[in-house]
Amino acid sequence: MMGLFYMLVFPGFIFLSVFGMAAEYCDRKLYARLQNRVGPPWFQPLADFIKLVSKEEIIPEEANPSMFKIMPVLALTATITAFFYIPAWGYKALYSFNGDLIVVLYLLTIPTLTFFLGGWYSTSLYSKIGAVRALTQLFAYEVPLLMSILAPALLANSWSLSEIAKFYAQHPVYWFFNLLGFAISMISLLGKLEKVPFDIPEAETEIVGGTFTEYGGKLLGLFRLGIDIEAIVGSALLAAVFLPFGLGLPPVAGFLLFVLKVMGVICTLSILRTIFARLRIDQMMAFCWKVLAPLAFVQLFIDLILKWIPLK
Amino acid sequence: MHKVVIPIGPQHPALKEPESFSVTLSGEKIMKFSARLGYNHRGIEKACEERTYVQDVYLTERICGICSHSHSTCFTQAVEEIAKVDVPKRALYIRTLVGELERIHSHLLWLGVAGHEVGFDTLLMYTWRDREVVMDILAMLTGNRVNYGINMIGGVRRDVSAEQAKAILKAMDTLEERTKYYIQVATQETTLIQRLSGVGILSHKDALKLGAVGPTARASGVNRDVRRDDPYAAYSEVKFKVITDDHNDVYGRTLVRMGELLESYSIIRQIVKKMPEGPIITKVPRKIPAGEATSRYEAPRGEDMHYVKANGTEKPERVKVRAPTLANIQTVAKMLEDRQLADLPIVIAAIDPCFSCTDRLTGIRQTGKRKKNVLKWEELHTYSITFYKEHGIDFTDLNKKMAKALK
Numbered sequence: 001m002m003g004l005f006y007m008l009v010f011p012g013f014i015f016l017s018v019f020g021m022a023a024e025y026c027d028r029k030l031y032a033r034l035q036n037r038v039g040p041p042w043f044q045p046l047a048d049f050i051k052l053v054s055k056e057e058i059i060p061e062e063a064n065p066s067m068f069k070i071m072p073v074l075a076l077t078a079t080i081t082a083f084f085y086i087p088a089w090g091y092k093a094l095y096s097f098n099g100d101l102i103v104v105l106y107l108l109t110i111p112t113l114t115f116f117l118g119g120w121y122s123t124s125l126y127s128k129i130g131a132v133r134a135l136t137q138l139f140a141y142e143v144p145l146l147m148s149i150l151a152p153a154l155l156a157n158s159w160s161l162s163e164i165a166k167f168y169a170q171h172p173v174y175w176f177f178n179l180l181g182f183a184i185s186m187i188s189l190l191g192k193l194e195k196v197p198f199d200i201p202e203a204e205t206e207i208v209g210g211t212f213t214e215y216g217g218k219l220l221g222l223f224r225l226g227i228d229i230e231a232i233v234g235s236a237l238l239a240a241v242f243l244p245f246g247l248g249l250p251p252v253a254g255f256l257l258f259v260l261k262v263m264g265v266i267c268t269l270s271i272l273r274t275i276f277a278r279l280r281i282d283q284m285m286a287f288c289w290k291v292l293a294p295l296a297f298v299q300l301f302i303d304l305i306l307k308w309i310p311l312k
Numbered sequence: 313m314h315k316v317v318i319p320i321g322p323q324h325p326a327l328k329e330p331e332s333f334s335v336t337l338s339g340e341k342i343m344k345f346s347a348r349l350g351y352n353h354r355g356i357e358k359a360c361e362e363r364t365y366v367q368d369v370y371l372t373e374r375i376c377g378i379c380s381h382s383h384s385t386c387f388t389q390a391v392e393e394i395a396k397v398d399v400p401k402r403a404l405y406i407r408t409l410v411g412e413l414e415r416i417h418s419h420l421l422w423l424g425v426a427g428h429e430v431g432f433d434t435l436l437m438y439t440w441r442d443r444e445v446v447m448d449i450l451a452m453l454t455g456n457r458v459n460y461g462i463n464m465i466g467g468v469r470r471d472v473s474a475e476q477a478k479a480i481l482k483a484m485d486t487l488e489e490r491t492k493y494y495i496q497v498a499t500q501e502t503t504l505i506q507r508l509s510g511v512g513i514l515s516h517k518d519a520l521k522l523g524a525v526g527p528t529a530r531a532s533g534v535n536r537d538v539r540r541d542d543p544y545a546a547y548s549e550v551k552f553k554v555i556t557d558d559h560n561d562v563y564g565r566t567l568v569r570m571g572e573l574l575e576s577y578s579i580i581r582q583i584v585k586k587m588p589e590g591p592i593i594t595k596v597p598r599k600i601p602a603g604e605a606t607s608r609y610e611a612p613r614g615e616d617m618h619y620v621k622a623n624g625t626e627k628p629e630r631v632k633v634r635a636p637t638l639a640n641i642q643t644v645a646k647m648l649e650d651r652q653l654a655d656l657p658i659v660i661a662a663i664d665p666c667f668s669c670t671d672r673l674t675g676i677r678q679t680g681k682r683k684k685n686v687l688k689w690e691e692l693h694t695y696s697i698t699f700y701k702e703h704g705i706d707f708t709d710l711n712k713k714m715a716k717a718l719k
Contacts, residue, residue, distance in 0.1 A: 034434065035433065035434050035437035035438070036437055036438060036441055037437055125316055125318045125319075126318070128316075129316075129318070129337075129340075129653070132339075196431050196432075196433075197431070197503050199431060200654070203431060203654065204325045204326075205325055205326040205428065205429050205430075205431070205657040206326065206653055206654055206656065206657055207318075207653070208324065208325055274434050275434065275501075276432070276501075276503045277427070277430045277431055277432035277435075277501070277503040277504045277506075277507050278430055278431025278432070278503075278507070278654075279503060279506065279507070280506075280507070280652060280654040280655070281340060281652075281654065282340075282652065283506055
């Protein structure tokens with residue numbers, strides 16, 4: 001019974017949906033204010049969702065209906081599941097075992113795969129190009145992201161997110177040595193969430209809507225909710241690995257601190273997407289492999305050296 | 313990925329007007345690009361022949377939503393040349409003033425659109441906000457934000473007061489400051505430079521060969537500007553530089569447009585200072601004497617050309633418009649050679665296309681059922697000879713004479 005409550009209400013589906021929409025509002029409002037616009041009212045993400053859900057569901061004749069329908073649900077479930085393994089407040093996540101770091105990263109890859117499959121099975125040309133781009137992009141950002149998150153894990157000598165958080169809370173000095181990794185994973189997260197300058201798979205001036213060209217109604221609503229929650233989970237992962245402060249606080253204060261951390265990451269992401277132009281896919285590949293990946297290696301070496309020669 | 317043909321348009325988020333491009337892709341690379349015009353044909357040239365000259369001034373203004381003043385000025389200049397009207401100096405100055413304000417709003421609009429095409433929406437929002445300054449000035453001067461309706465045959469309809477002149481000068485200062493900031497953004501923002509630099513290359517030779525005009529040509533080092541080469545209105549009395557650039561790419565086109573903005577501010581300051589007193593319009597008879605004239609005008613997008621033939625009545629016999637986009641659209645296919653799909657929107661946008669101005673073509677497309685009606689070039693040639701013979705025009709003798717003369 002408690003498990004069902006965790007899954008559906010808190011910290012599961014309903015909590016993440018509300019939090020995701022709030023984060024989307026903050027992102028959109030900040031983006032608008034930075035661009036000298038008024039921006040949407042606070043209920044806009046919810047209104048958008050209700051509008052999409054109440055709309056007719058259109059599936060292209062050529063598309064594979066079951067794959068077309070399953071993909072948004074799969075994206076949503078994968079992101080929600082990933083959240084259970086991230087220590088949000090307190091030292092311990094809801095579920096944790098040695099190796100959950102890899103599971104979380106794996107679960108966060110699933111949305112991109114669903115974008116690919118959803119785009120591919122909708123058989124529209126724009127969707128297919130968007131799908132191929134999404135997959136190409138995955139190979140660019142996934143390696144730097146994985147390496148930059150692996151580095152702190154190496155230093156903490158654990159593959160469990162809860163253990164990592166605990167280690168850094170006990171040794172706050174080490175935090176400064178992971179700042180490079182924090183920056184790298186932040187940039188990679190932009191790629192994962194398909195935001196400017198890495199919104200190549202859904203570049204509207206080139207390929208209309210990319211993967212989501214043929215999606216509409218409930219399915220698009222679910223996809224968008226999935227992306228909102230992916231943003232939350234990604235930010236929470238970064239906060240857990242790179243910002244492990246105040247984990248021992250009492251429940252309410254700890255929860256508020258967690259919300260603040262996630263919002264901090266989200267706001268940084270929206271500032272980043274304000275100040276850049278969209279890159280081309282070849283430029284993005286070159287940037288990720290030639291700049292981000294070597295920097296992630298540097299981060300790995302820093303942590304290896306620290307492990308070898310401990311501070312104090 | 314095997315080869316795919318994707319349609320860009322007639323309806324596409326990258327295009328502001330309906331126009332059809334078909335792109336053959338191999339992966340991300342563009343193998344073949346073809347454009348098909350004709351989705352916006354409104355028959356304006358024919359409509360001009362059905363209306364009086366005064367009505368035509370308003371009609372030609374509606375050829376383009378952005379360079380509306382360019383077209384109406386170009387048309388009135390042609391008519392005034394036929395009617396041999398002496399346009400008052402003050403009217404010429406006011407035409408120049410509105411023309412330059414229009415160039416400012418058009419170039420700022422272009423910068424925003426270019427930003428949007430490369431996914432840099434912040435630039436779009438900023439430039440369009442600042443564009444409001446010049447739109448307000450235009451609304452104050454003419455009463456309208458677009459389609460100003462300030463031209464008349466023989467002069468202009470509204471005068472510029474001293475307070476308005478002051479407001480214009482003040483607006484120029486604001487805009488100059490902002491434009492300098494945008495030049496800084498365009499020359500320093502890494503991602504923007506990466507997307508613009510080296511994209512859509514049109515060599516100097518190709519620009520001349522394909523007959524490019526306006527900023528597109530000037531960014532390929534073609535030093536051509538009607539305002540200087542064939543001065544009209546008050547341009548012979550103001551000092552300005554013709555901005556050229558030898559980057560040959562979209563980045564160069566951006567720099568040319570930014571440079572032209574700064575020149576426009578200086579032109580407007582000179583115009584406002586030098587503006588002579590006097591009447592703003594002379595009376596022109598409704599019937600224009602027979603004759604023909606061609607008028608050239610440097611619109612924001614390039615050289616605009618109007619040909620008007622009068623037959624002594626109050627309606628023109630023929631009006632022909634050659635909008636700048638028609639001259640530039642051929643260059644797009646050249647610019648897209650070996651480029652990627654991601655470059656397509658910005659390369660098309662870089663010529664600052666205005667498709668509704670361009671659409672006055674007759675196209676014949678070979679479709680399955682109507683094969684019988686399609687003529688080959690030789691058939692068309694013989695058909696034209698017989699057609700003219702039937703109408704009593706025979707070129708046979710003339711052709712023989714020409715052949716002799718050539719020998």
